[in-house]
Amino acid sequence: MTPTRIALRAALLVGTLAMAASAPARAADDGDVKDFLLDNGMEVVVIPDHRAPIVTHMVWYKIGSADEPAGKSGIAHFFEHLMFKATTHHAAGEFDRAVSEIGGSNNAFTSYDYTAFHETVPPSALEQMMGFEADRMRNLILTDDVIKTERDVILEERRSRIDSNPQAVLDEEVDATLWQNQPYRIPVIGWMQEMEQLNRPDAKAFYDNYYRPNNAVLVVAGDVEPDAVKAMAERTYGKVARGPDLRPRIRPVEPEQNTKRTVTLTDARVSVPSFSTQWVVPSYHTAKPGEAEALDLLAEILGGGNRSRLYQELVVKQGIASDAAAYFQGTMLDATNFTVYGAPRGDAKLADVEAAVDAEITRIVKDGVSDDELERAKTRYVRSMIFARDKQDDMANMYGSTLATGGNVKDVQEWPDRIRKVTADEVRAVAVRYLVLDHSTTGYLLPQQQAGN
Amino acid sequence: MTPTRIALRAALLVGTLAMAASAPARAADDGDVKDFLLDNGMEVVVIPDHRAPIVTHMVWYKIGSADEPAGKSGIAHFFEHLMFKATTHHAAGEFDRAVSEIGGSNNAFTSYDYTAFHETVPPSALEQMMGFEADRMRNLILTDDVIKTERDVILEERRSRIDSNPQAVLDEEVDATLWQNQPYRIPVIGWMQEMEQLNRPDAKAFYDNYYRPNNAVLVVAGDVEPDAVKAMAERTYGKVARGPDLRPRIRPVEPEQNTKRTVTLTDARVSVPSFSTQWVVPSYHTAKPGEAEALDLLAEILGGGNRSRLYQELVVKQGIASDAAAYFQGTMLDATNFTVYGAPRGDAKLADVEAAVDAEITRIVKDGVSDDELERAKTRYVRSMIFARDKQDDMANMYGSTLATGGNVKDVQEWPDRIRKVTADEVRAVAVRYLVLDHSTTGYLLPQQQAGN
Numbered sequence: 001m002t003p004t005r006i007a008l009r010a011a012l013l014v015g016t017l018a019m020a021a022s023a024p025a026r027a028a029d030d031g032d033v034k035d036f037l038l039d040n041g042m043e044v045v046v047i048p049d050h051r052a053p054i055v056t057h058m059v060w061y062k063i064g065s066a067d068e069p070a071g072k073s074g075i076a077h078f079f080e081h082l083m084f085k086a087t088t089h090h091a092a093g094e095f096d097r098a099v100s101e102i103g104g105s106n107n108a109f110t111s112y113d114y115t116a117f118h119e120t121v122p123p124s125a126l127e128q129m130m131g132f133e134a135d136r137m138r139n140l141i142l143t144d145d146v147i148k149t150e151r152d153v154i155l156e157e158r159r160s161r162i163d164s165n166p167q168a169v170l171d172e173e174v175d176a177t178l179w180q181n182q183p184y185r186i187p188v189i190g191w192m193q194e195m196e197q198l199n200r201p202d203a204k205a206f207y208d209n210y211y212r213p214n215n216a217v218l219v220v221a222g223d224v225e226p227d228a229v230k231a232m233a234e235r236t237y238g239k240v241a242r243g244p245d246l247r248p249r250i251r252p253v254e255p256e257q258n259t260k261r262t263v264t265l266t267d268a269r270v271s272v273p274s275f276s277t278q279w280v281v282p283s284y285h286t287a288k289p290g291e292a293e294a295l296d297l298l299a300e301i302l303g304g305g306n307r308s309r310l311y312q313e314l315v316v317k318q319g320i321a322s323d324a325a326a327y328f329q330g331t332m333l334d335a336t337n338f339t340v341y342g343a344p345r346g347d348a349k350l351a352d353v354e355a356a357v358d359a360e361i362t363r364i365v366k367d368g369v370s371d372d373e374l375e376r377a378k379t380r381y382v383r384s385m386i387f388a389r390d391k392q393d394d395m396a397n398m399y400g401s402t403l404a405t406g407g408n409v410k411d412v413q414e415w416p417d418r419i420r421k422v423t424a425d426e427v428r429a430v431a432v433r434y435l436v437l438d439h440s441t442t443g444y445l446l447p448q449q450q451a452g453n
Numbered sequence: 454m455t456p457t458r459i460a461l462r463a464a465l466l467v468g469t470l471a472m473a474a475s476a477p478a479r480a481a482d483d484g485d486v487k488d489f490l491l492d493n494g495m496e497v498v499v500i501p502d503h504r505a506p507i508v509t510h511m512v513w514y515k516i517g518s519a520d521e522p523a524g525k526s527g528i529a530h531f532f533e534h535l536m537f538k539a540t541t542h543h544a545a546g547e548f549d550r551a552v553s554e555i556g557g558s559n560n561a562f563t564s565y566d567y568t569a570f571h572e573t574v575p576p577s578a579l580e581q582m583m584g585f586e587a588d589r590m591r592n593l594i595l596t597d598d599v600i601k602t603e604r605d606v607i608l609e610e611r612r613s614r615i616d617s618n619p620q621a622v623l624d625e626e627v628d629a630t631l632w633q634n635q636p637y638r639i640p641v642i643g644w645m646q647e648m649e650q651l652n653r654p655d656a657k658a659f660y661d662n663y664y665r666p667n668n669a670v671l672v673v674a675g676d677v678e679p680d681a682v683k684a685m686a687e688r689t690y691g692k693v694a695r696g697p698d699l700r701p702r703i704r705p706v707e708p709e710q711n712t713k714r715t716v717t718l719t720d721a722r723v724s725v726p727s728f729s730t731q732w733v734v735p736s737y738h739t740a741k742p743g744e745a746e747a748l749d750l751l752a753e754i755l756g757g758g759n760r761s762r763l764y765q766e767l768v769v770k771q772g773i774a775s776d777a778a779a780y781f782q783g784t785m786l787d788a789t790n791f792t793v794y795g796a797p798r799g800d801a802k803l804a805d806v807e808a809a810v811d812a813e814i815t816r817i818v819k820d821g822v823s824d825d826e827l828e829r830a831k832t833r834y835v836r837s838m839i840f841a842r843d844k845q846d847d848m849a850n851m852y853g854s855t856l857a858t859g860g861n862v863k864d865v866q867e868w869p870d871r872i873r874k875v876t877a878d879e880v881r882a883v884a885v886r887y888l889v890l891d892h893s894t895t896g897y898l899l900p901q902q903q904a905g906n
Contacts (some may be wrong), residue, residue, distance in 0.1 A: 070523055070703040073634075173712040176633035180626065181644055191634055191708040202824075252524040255644040259626040264713045266891060438719060 003120065012107015015324070033399070034226035035409040037235060038224050040242040041214030044228045045399045045409060047221035048409035049392050053221030056392050057129045058118040059137075060400040062217070063210035065190075066078055066112040066183035066251060066334070071197075075206050077110040077202065078198055078313055081150045082207075083117060084108075086211040097133045098125075105229045111332040113186050116403035120393065123223050130236035137240055147200045151239040155196065166267040166410050172388045174443035178278050181252045182334055212243030217403045221396040249406075254335055255282050261441040268448040272322070273350040277357070277442040283332040285406040292330050293336060293418050295434070299328035301369050301427065302360065307380060310340065319347035324357060333405040338434060349442070351369045351399050361435050368428030371442075477786040486852070487679035490684060493695040494667030496860045498852045498862060499682045500674035502845050508675030509845050511571040512590075512744050513853040515661035515670070518635035518643070519565040519704060519787070524650075527607065527643015528659050530563040531651055534603045535660075536570060537561075540592040540652045548585045551578075565637050566786040567857035573846065579714050583671075583689035590664050590693055600653045606661045608649065613640050619720040620898055631731050634705045635787055665696030670856045674849040681823070702859075707733050707788055714894040721901040724776070726803040729794035730810070734887045736785040738859040743844035745783050747879040747886070748791060748873050752781035753823050753830045754880065755813065756793055760833060762817070763793065767809050773801035777810060786858045791887060821881030831873065 033044045066075045082177035086092040099106045102122035119129045162168040172187045179185030189195075218237065220229050257280060284292040301325025302312040326343035340361065342353040369377075402412050487499045518529045539545040555875045557574035572582045615621040623642050632638030642648075671690065673682050710733060737745040755778025756763040767774035777795035793814065794804040822830075855865050 070636075071703070074704075169711050170726060173633065173710075173714070177630050177714055180629035181639070183523075186634070190879070191705075193706060193708060250524070252526075252644075253646060255646060257626075258622050258718060260717045260719075261630055261718075262715045264715075264891075266713075438717075 005338060016298075018024065024119065033409060033413070035286070036230065038238050040238065040240060041212075042216050042218060042233075042237050042240075042451050044218045044230065045220070045403065046226040047219070047392075047395050047399065048224060048226065049221055049395070050223050053122055054120060054392065055123045055126050055220060055224055055251055056118060056120050056396045057126060057133070058116055058219040058221075058396050058400050059133050060114050060217040060219065060404045061210060062113070062117045062215050062246075062249070062404050063115055063206075064111050065115040065186060065188040066208075068183070068186070071194055072202055073186045074158075074195040075113055075198055075202055077189055078115075078154050078195070079203060079206055079211075080108050080110045080115050081154060082140060082142065082146065082203060083136050083211075085146050085150065086141050089135050089139060090132065092138055095136070096397065097451050098128065098132065098349075110188055112188060114401065116400060116404075118393075119398070126220070126224065126229070127232045127236065130232055131377045133238055134236040137213065137237075138215070140207060141198055142203050142207065144200050147198075147203055151198055151364065152194070154189070155192070157235075158195060162187070162189060163217055166270050170263065170265040170443050170445050173265070174276070174278065174441060177261050177263050178280065178337060180255055180257070182254050182331075183251055184334065200442070203238040206242075209246070210245075213237055213240045214242050215246055216291055217400060219396045219400045219403075221392045221399075246270050249333060251334060257439045260438050262444065263441065264444040264446060266446045266448060270445050270447045273444070273446050274338055274341065274343035275350060275354050275442055275444050277335045277354075277440050278339045279434050279436070279438075279440050280335050281338045281430075282298075282327065283334065283336040283400075283405070284330045285333050286335050287410075290418070290422065291428055291430055293415075293422050294329075295328045295376065296330055296419065297381070298364070298379055298427050298431055299326045299338065299453065300381055301373060302326040302364060304377070305380070308378070309360050310342070310357060313360060314342060314353060315345075318356060319345065320356060321345055321353045324353065331401045331405055331407075337416065350446075354442075358437060361437065362430070363426070365431045365435055368431070369424050371424050374424050374427060378422075382416075458521050458807065477790075484548035486862060486866070487745055489683065491666065491691050491692060493693060495686070495690050495693075496670045496797070496856065497683065497686050498670065498856065499677065499679040500670045500672070500845075500847070500848050500852065501677060501679065502674055506575055506676050507573060507845065508576045508579050508673060508677055509571060509573050509849045510579060510586070511569055511672040511849050512586050513567050513569045513670040513672065513857045514663060515566070515702070516567040516568055516659075516858050517670050518562050518639060518641040520663075520702065521636070521639070524647055525655055526639045527611075527641075527648040528651055528655055529568055530642055531604065531648070532569075532656060532659055532664075533561050533563045533568050534607060535593060535595065535599065535656060536589050536664075538599050540588050540618065541594060541595050542588050543585065543590055548589070550879070551581065551585065563641055565641060567854065569853060569857075571849070572847075578718065579673070579677065579682070580685045583685055587689040587693055589688075590666065590669070593660060595656050595660065597653050600651070600656055604648070604651055606704050607642070608645070611645055611648060615640070615642060617721050619718055621900050622717040622720075623716065623896050626718070627729070627731065627894060630714050630716050631733065631790060631894040633708055633710070635707050636704055637785075637787065637789075643826045645694075662698075662699070665699075666690055666693045667695050668699055670853060672849045672853045672856075673844045674852075702786060704787060710892045713891050715897065716894065717897040717899060719899045719901060722898045723898050725796055726897070726899050727794065727897055728803060728807050728897050729792055730807075730890075730893045732793045732887050732889070732893050733788050734781070734791045734883075736789040737783045737789065737855075737864070738786050739788050739906055743871070743875065743879055744883055745781075746779045746868075746875050747883040749783055749872065750827065750830055750834070750875050751817070751822075751880050752779045752791065754819060754826060755779040757830070758833070760829070762813050763795070763810060766813060767795060767806060768798075771809060772798065773792055773809060774798055774806045780860050784854045784858055784860075803899075807895075811890060814884070814890065816883045818880070818888055821884070822877050824877050827875070827877050827880060831875075834872065835869075840893075 011027055032048045036044050042063045063076055068075050102121055102125050104119055106119040108117040117133060121129055218233060281295055282291055301306060310324040310326060314324040321342045322345040326340045328338045329336045340357055342357050344350050344353045399412055485501045489497050490648055552572055555574055557572055559572040561570040570586060574582055629638045671686060727813050730836050734748055735744055755761060763777040763779060767777040774795050775798040779793045781791050782789045793810050795810050797803050797806045852865055
């Protein structure tokens with residue numbers, strides 16, 4: 001119910017990783033996945049998984065912070081909170097209690113591109129969950145009192161999660177620097193001065209525009225049959241009237257980047273310095289065929305875990321870093337970011353760690369990757385996929401996040417084959433094209449004594 | 454007709470400087486300035502100036518690039534161009550030719566907060582000018598062909614003025630970095646990828662929303678009498694129907710800034726390196742009483758010309774800089790920027806120049822300014838004002854820019870007195886509050902051989 005950027009990134013990574021499953025699955029098989037539309041435009045994906053008597057029920061709204069009106073930052077996340085308030089049919093807290101009483105769990109999260117609500121319950125409770133979700137899709141009671149109370153909650157959430165955390169403050173200003181035009185520059189939780197002004201008319205307009213069956217994707221993974229899910233969905237969600245057609249999600253995009261930028265936060269609460277460097281790169285939704293898959297493998301080879309170049313060189317061999325890694329956040333509607341980061345160990349200097357990371361980037365840009373290294377990366381990837389796929393909620397996240405960012409079921413299912421086809425030349429090509437150090441944005445988190453001024 | 458950021462800044466500076474006139478004026482006297490509204494809501498300011506048989510006629514629309522819809526950057530400036538096209542009464546070029554034939558001059562410019570059109574002509578041609586301006590306020594013929602042709606012109610303007618000029622490219626990315634949320638982050642000329650998409654419906658909507666008498670300020674300075682100007686304005690502009698009421702110009706504002714940021718452009722075309730450091734500070738429209746006046750004097754003392762601290766210390770005494778200065782851009786609707794800059798001379802290093810500039814900032818923050826120094830700065834200011842006020846178009850710009858950014862005639866007229874009241878403590882207070890090096894944004898323009906990578 002309360003996203004942080006860090007948690008969000010982790011979730012997205014899991015989502016991405018989960019997409020590479022290729023070995024025979026013990027859990028769901030792609031061929032069993034069913035995808036259909038209700039008459040009111042709501043998309044439904046059912047992923048049968050009969051290993052345990054449990055079901056994951058998720059509703060993904062195709063509305064995130066990057067869709068917010070100018071000056072209304074935080075409203076998408078604010079609305080996620082408001083969805084837990086009273087409706088014309090249920091008192092506030094009733095839904096949560098119903099989930100607890102049957103030993104289930106529930107939560108929600110907001111990202112740049114979507115807002116999702118989910119419950120994990122026994123299959124016998126699925127229709128009840130659908131009833132609750134369908135109810136709050138249209139029947140929330142948004143009084144000034146509800147708005148004011150919950151606005152205080154999100155303001156306090158911002159104070160505790162962002163403003164009291166130097167890394168989070170830095171991350172916000174790095175994002176606001178990396179993105180010169182695209183709305184990912186604005187924090188999901190919102191800017192304080194705009195959150196303070198969010199009001200009932202804002203919330204009502206947001207609800208009426210976006211919380212509609214034709215702007216939602218239902219994902220049900222678990223011990224269920226598609227036909228039964230369809231019948232239940234028709235009895236619950238199917239009764240919610242279709243809303244007006246939404247405008248295409250065409251947002252401002254990035255201009256060309258021509259400069260090297262740095263963002264430095266010096267804070268007495270920081271003990272170990274660290275840095276991260278980011279580039280704007282295409283996402284699965286915006287990339288040319290094969291580029292996003294190559295970026296995924298580039299991140300894996302460069303910095304995806306203990307066998308990666310960065311880890312082996314900086315942590316194991318040189319021993320100058322406590323950590324060094326790379327990641328690519330591919331499941332986004334618009335252009336996304338590719339990130340490398342590192343932190344020094346012992347007496348090593350941050351500048352030495354950064355220079356060593358830059359040297360690895362320069363090396364991969366110059367010499368590319370070997371076929372052998374690429375095959376090993378694919379194998380590692382696939383292994384972690386099998387593990388990820390074994391988890392029902394990861395499967396649900398994988399489909400939900402893809403469908404909420406412009407993809408479809410086929411994109412998910414064909415993805416492992418596309419990954420297998422990536423060549424070493426293609427990996428090098430994306431490194432050459434995108435990892436230009438002179439066009440990067442680097443954030444530095446520094447202890448007070450290392451301050452420049 | 455074609456603004457650049459550099460030219461714009463110069464124009465704004467002139468506008469600001471012109472406001473401090475306090476000695477008995479040879480030109481217009483404040484008391485003679487008349488301000489009134491036409492029935493359709495158009496504001497009119499008349500500044501009699503009988504020294505020469507000439508008149509400056511300006512129409513200021515309260516619409517600038519910072520008011521543009523998301524994703525439509527450049528439309529305000531694009532529209533400035535379109536205003537020179539055919540109307541239902543006049544062929545394209547007819548207005549320009551009429552001005553030339555009587556030996557006059559005309560032009561237009563677009564800024565973040567306004568778009569202005571002006572002509573300088575003999576008084577006998579004033580009503581003709583009003584007729585042309587009133588006509589193009591509502592009667593433009595916006596065909597797809599006109600849009601396409603003029604769009605090619607602004608795209609070429611962007612290529613030649615920005616993309617082929619390393620300083621301009623750097624300035625754009627510094628702005629996009631300094632401003633984390635406020636629309637001044639977006640270049641007035643627009644981002645290329647958005648300019649390419651501007652179309653007829655965009656232009657039509659923009660015209661219908663903003664080119665209305667109730668969103669315009671007419672400024673007439675010169676050898677005219679207010680009553681005669683009023684009668685002429687009623688016969689011309691007075692016939693244009695009032696448009697719908699406009700929403701208040703409330704734009705996204707800046708969050709707190711917590712980091713030090715740098716933006717570096719390395720380019721083979723650069724021969725001498727330079728840097729500039731900027732801070733977000735209040736404008737005359739957003740400042741608490743006295744703060745903007747104190748910022749104006751701080752800029753004057755720190756870096757306003759040859760007698761300033763930066764110039765005396767870096768250029769004259771240390772001899773390490775070819776130039777070093779400071780400026781404050783006060784006449785803006787929203788928060789604005791305070792800037793210092795410097796460039797090395799001979800063998801001096803850019804880092805040494807920056808360190809010397811930072812030392813002067815630290816000194817003024819720590820020790821403030823002396824009463825004597827403040828008085829001398831006020832005197833220098835006043836002298837330059839007298840000179841500026843002597844120019845009819847500067848007077849017109851001063852009133853127009855103030856009225857287009859939330860001020861009124863009284864603000865302009867009382868401004869010299871407010872400047873005179875600023876104390877040394879107040880100057881130091883704004884330095885302490887705003888010139889925090891750890892919360893600044895610095896742009897570096899570097900020759901290729903000094904590249905970090």
